[in-house]
Amino acid sequence: MMNIHTAYMGEIEIDPTEILKFEHGIPGFEDEKSFVLLPLEENSIFQILQSTKTVSLAFILTIPYDLVSDYNFNLDEATVEALDINNENEVAVFSIVSLKDTLANSTVNLKAPIVLNTSNKKAKQVILDNENFAIRHKLSFESVKG
Amino acid sequence: MLVLSRKVGETIWIGEDVEIVISEVKGEQVKIGIKAPRSIDVIRGELRQDISDSNTEAVVGSIELLKKMKK
Numbered sequence: 001m002m003n004i005h006t007a008y009m010g011e012i013e014i015d016p017t018e019i020l021k022f023e024h025g026i027p028g029f030e031d032e033k034s035f036v037l038l039p040l041e042e043n044s045i046f047q048i049l050q051s052t053k054t055v056s057l058a059f060i061l062t063i064p065y066d067l068v069s070d071y072n073f074n075l076d077e078a079t080v081e082a083l084d085i086n087n088e089n090e091v092a093v094f095s096i097v098s099l100k101d102t103l104a105n106s107t108v109n110l111k112a113p114i115v116l117n118t119s120n121k122k123a124k125q126v127i128l129d130n131e132n133f134a135i136r137h138k139l140s141f142e143s144v145k146g
Numbered sequence: 147m148l149v150l151s152r153k154v155g156e157t158i159w160i161g162e163d164v165e166i167v168i169s170e171v172k173g174e175q176v177k178i179g180i181k182a183p184r185s186i187d188v189i190r191g192e193l194r195q196d197i198s199d200s201n202t203e204a205v206v207g208s209i210e211l212l213k214k215m216k217k
Contacts, residue, residue, distance in 0.1 A: 008209050028198035046212055058206045077184035098204040099211055112197045127189050127197055135200045
């Protein structure tokens with residue numbers, strides 16, 4: 001076990017095998033290669049993606065399928081190869097939430113989901129070439145409550 | 147940054163398996179062909195920049211909003 005400092009939960013103990021490895025970081029944060037996923041609160045649809053390197057760097061993630069029922073995309077070969085994905089059952093998909101003053105004004109990035117191989121913890125922000133997915137998709141409050 | 151002058155039809159190789167072809171030049175627009183293994187991401191710069199900007203604005207400043215929602 002190891003201890004890390006977090007932006008919103010103080011110092012916590014994590015299992016190093018739970019660390020998500022972003023080999024090339026994510027756009028804008030290319031040097032941030034190591035994160036942990038922390039549950040926000042029990043039963044919350046949101047999770048925190050906390051950098052293990054930079055205490056103040058955290059993102060809110062959510063499962064896009066809970067917000068947009070018809071959300072789906074094909075994993076491109078570059079992602080399958082980069083994350084050593086052998087089987088679709090080991091893939092988890094998250095979207096980054098951009099919190100604004102209210103939830104109704106907050107947005108979720110459907111264009112560039114975080115794809116995680118749950119078996120080896122390799123992860124990557126994948127940029128989808130799909131006009132239907134917005135970078136700033138309004139977080140529908142109704143769907144959030146459900 | 148390395149800058150090379152090329153004419154239409156000329157190519158540039160990057161490493162062993164990426165080939166860039168200048169396919170057309172018309173006024174301010176250049177059409178570029180890219181032959182690369184599918185394992186390599188090819189993304190337009192402005193789209194990557196948009197994602198980068200969106201990531202930067204998504205860095206969490208406060209989680210009070212999410213806590214409030216629970217009540």
